[in-house]
Amino acid sequence: MQYPRRALFSDDILQDDSLPCDELDELFSQLEQLQPPPALIARILSTISQLPQPERHIGWGQWDNLVVRREDSPPC
Amino acid sequence: MQMRERTRIQTSEMSDGILAQQAIAGDQHAFEILVQRYSTPLFNFICRFLGDYDQACDILQQVFLQLYISLPNLRTGDPLKAWLFQVARNRCLDELRRKHAIHFSELEPASDDDELSPLATLPDTAPLPEELAERRDLQQCLQKAIQTLPPKFRSVVLLRYAGQLSFSEIGQALKMPEATAKTYFQRAKPLLRAALT
Numbered sequence: 001m002q003y004p005r006r007a008l009f010s011d012d013i014l015q016d017d018s019l020p021c022d023e024l025d026e027l028f029s030q031l032e033q034l035q036p037p038p039a040l041i042a043r044i045l046s047t048i049s050q051l052p053q054p055e056r057h058i059g060w061g062q063w064d065n066l067v068v069r070r071e072d073s074p075p076c
Numbered sequence: 077m078q079m080r081e082r083t084r085i086q087t088s089e090m091s092d093g094i095l096a097q098q099a100i101a102g103d104q105h106a107f108e109i110l111v112q113r114y115s116t117p118l119f120n121f122i123c124r125f126l127g128d129y130d131q132a133c134d135i136l137q138q139v140f141l142q143l144y145i146s147l148p149n150l151r152t153g154d155p156l157k158a159w160l161f162q163v164a165r166n167r168c169l170d171e172l173r174r175k176h177a178i179h180f181s182e183l184e185p186a187s188d189d190d191e192l193s194p195l196a197t198l199p200d201t202a203p204l205p206e207e208l209a210e211r212r213d214l215q216q217c218l219q220k221a222i223q224t225l226p227p228k229f230r231s232v233v234l235l236r237y238a239g240q241l242s243f244s245e246i247g248q249a250l251k252m253p254e255a256t257a258k259t260y261f262q263r264a265k266p267l268l269r270a271a272l273t
Contacts, residue, residue: 028237054145
């Protein structure tokens with residue numbers, strides 16, 4: 001059975017890699033790319049667009065409540 | 077209209093550093109390009125590291141929010157890609173600590189209980205049911221093999237296979253020499269082989 005090959009190692013990666021590819025690399029090249037849900041990307045961009053321009057030395061903690069946690073949401 | 081489209085295409089081909097500078101200057105589109113560029117490899121890495129789709133969504137939000145607020149403080153000479161994966165990996169480790177409240181050396185391989193994980197039920201483009209099942213089995217096997225690795229090996233393997241980073245970038249992301257990243261990768265391979273047999 002043929003699996004679609006994924007572009008795992010791009011040219012720029014190969015240039016600085018001295019390790020030869022083996023059958024394990026070949027096998028894991030079939031690892032599927034997991035796509036983030038489009039709604040998540042839209043939400044990230046929407047959140048960011050509402051934020052003021054970032055300034056130097058702002059702590060991470062004060063922004064943490066901006067993250068909408070799916071684990072706290074009902075299953076969809 | 078064509079001019080705007082051409083500008084957008086040119087922007088999408090810009091280096092991370094230029095996009096970051098434009099984002100700092102208030103160019104929202106530049107930040108969007110960075111999100112589009114790295115959302116899939118980051119999500120892939122996070123999701124496979126944690127083995128949890130919903131948690132991966134949370135962490136991905138955190139990574140990009142952290143990028144946004146950190147932009148002015150990032151050193152322009154450092155590669156953004158490695159920085160993003162470093163943040164993602166640190167957030168994953170935080171999440172594992174928070175969830176399990178045990179030391180990483182005590183983490184055990186994933187059990188068979190995760191057979192219904194969203195990772196295992198991903199939509200497949202293969203039309204034939206047998207192929208579908210075979211591909212799903214393969215993805216399950218690969219994911220389970222990754223989950224058996226100790227976290228330090230798992231990071232390197234996932235940065236390589238899921239994040240598609242070079243060993244140089246892996247070294248930067250994990251704050252270790254490139255040679256060490258290669259060594260970890262090579263040491264992880266027998267463990268992966270054993271888990272797959």
